[in-house]
Amino acid sequence: MNQSSPSAAGTDPSTQAGTARRTGPSYVMLSCAHGAEGLVKSTIADEGWRLSFSRPGFVTAKHDQAHSPPSGIFIRTASQSLGSGKSGDADELIDRLLEATDSLELPVDHLHVWPRDRAPIGRFDFEPGPDEVSLAVADRIHARLGPERLRCATPNEIAQPSQRVLDVVLVDPSQWFFGIHTATTLPSRWPGGVQPVSPAYEPISRAYFKAAESIAWSGFDLRPDDLAVEVGSAPGGACGRLLEMGLHVIGVDPADMDPRIADHPRFIHYAARAGDLPRRVFRGAKWLLVDSTVKPDATLSTVRNLIDSRDTSFRGCLITMKLGDYERAEQIPRWQREVQRWRPKKLEVRHLARNRCEVCFAVTL
Structure with missing residues (x-):
């Protein structure tokens, strides 16, 4: 391939x-x-x-x-x-x-x-x-x-x-x-x-480093006071990076968040699945991060439903696509074709240094 x-x-x-x-x-x-x-x-x-x-x-x-x-x-x-x-x-x-x-x-x-x-x-x-x-x-x-x-x-x-x-x-x-x-x-x-990064505080999970690398690599212009959504947010590693950067963050995950994230004044947690929430919850959000333990096709379906809503106006998505094993990498071209149907301005795919057996899709909308 x-x-x-x-x-x-x-x-x-x-x-x-x-x-x-x-x-x-x-x-x-x-x-x-x-x-x-x-x-x-x-x-x-x-x-x-x-x-x-x-x-x-x-x-x-x-x-x-x-x-x-x-x-x-x-x-x-x-x-x-x-x-x-x-x-x-x-x-x-x-x-x-x-x-x-x-x-x-x-x-x-x-x-x-x-x-x-x-x-x-x-x-x-x-x-x-x-x-x-x-x-x-x-x-x-x-x-x-x-x-x-x-x-x-x-x-x-x-x-x-x-x-x-x-x-x-x-x-x-x-x-x-x-x-x-x-x-x-x-x-x-x-x-x-490998991105050199020095967290301000001990990260809650290694998802902090994945988020830091994906944001830097994508070139997305995340700014303080922007609103970001993370689907699959628990326990809060990636949210920690976003909050550290000064963003407001909505975390979507049925599981509990670490108290350090849950109690943060710029964080809101919805203990639900993204598909079960009304789309108005995401109004004003510019950035969407998705890192949930579901199959890639289900992940793309969730993202597609979110970005197609008249209530949302995301500018960029960082999507972690779980492979499970490297043989499944043969599916990446098919997933890319699916994302291209969304008519993005730009699509890039990389196996980040911090990724396990998964890849990151950076989608500019």
């Missing part, structure tokens, strides 16, 4: 490369969620990429022609490969990295260092992104490469558009892969494609 269209993934593959246009074979390294590598492999094989080394959450490939790194719904990061190193001695691996950077136009703007996902997201409380080992490695690399090779004051800073980023992926603590990419989309600016 080909899921690599730029419109679906929200990326521009023609600008992903971090160096000048190549005239020979292309080599890439790609990061994804642990368990999603099969989808990544099938996507890039359809585009003529020949698979090479891979591990859960990490894929490398070669193209016989000059080619920009591929993009796709399940590709979290994409870089031109500069090689790899394997050693129990970190300094030997940094020596190998130094050799690899000799082929680049120096200095590079940023250094991003992160480990591949060691487990499926959420299992054993695993969350993607830099960990203690990779942070220590990043500091050591930054010190060794110095200002002659790196412009950044510290590693793992958020890159700005068009800046070049040197990528180091710790496939294992003793096996590193090196790459280069140019920051374009917002996820390509984040270290390892």
Whole structure:
């Protein structure tokens, strides 16, 4: 199944490369969620990429022609490969990295260092992104490469558009892969494609991070005092993010909300299912977030009924579509066709770094 269209993934593959246009074979390294590598492999094989080394959450490939790194719904990061190193001695691996950077136009703007996902997201409380080992490695690399090779004051800073980023992926603590990419989309600016976010308070649930990432990635212009609706709101993780941003929030869920959310002056809870509520409840709401434990077709039916009402005027929807297992990803094109029948201004689909086995539909109305 080909899921690599730029419109679906929200990326521009023609600008992903971090160096000048190549005239020979292309080599890439790609990061994804642990368990999603099969989808990544099938996507890039359809585009003529020949698979090479891979591990859960990490894929490398070669193209016989000059080619920009591929993009796709399940590709979290994409870089031109500069090689790899394997050693129990970190300094030997940094020596190998130094050799690899000799082929680049120096200095590079940023250094991003992160480990591949060691487990499926959420299992054993695993969350993607830099960990203690990779942070220590990043500091050591930054010190060794110095200002002659790196412009950044510290590693793992958020890159700005068009800046070049040197990528180091710790496939294992003793096996590193090196790459280069140019920051374009917002996820390509984040270290390892994972949004750095610092909650003001301890989040009620990991839904806080999913909401933060989906809002940032979508580009939706949520502003203080806007009214947002979340369907499937309990216990309140995503609502916490919206309230933190200064919005007024309506939560719709038969289950109880955490008291910290339920008692908030800008929050209203309807202990019901969205389809059972009169549509006038949602008057004035600009934004709709849906993350409920129902089948995707039922989710789309609920959203369609909400946005078709004369009482509602949503500007954007962030819809979490539960897959259950990655084989169900073959249904995504059908779901996209269904959403296109709503005549949205824009539709983007991405497997967010914080998503488990699910994808996010960002629908601009």
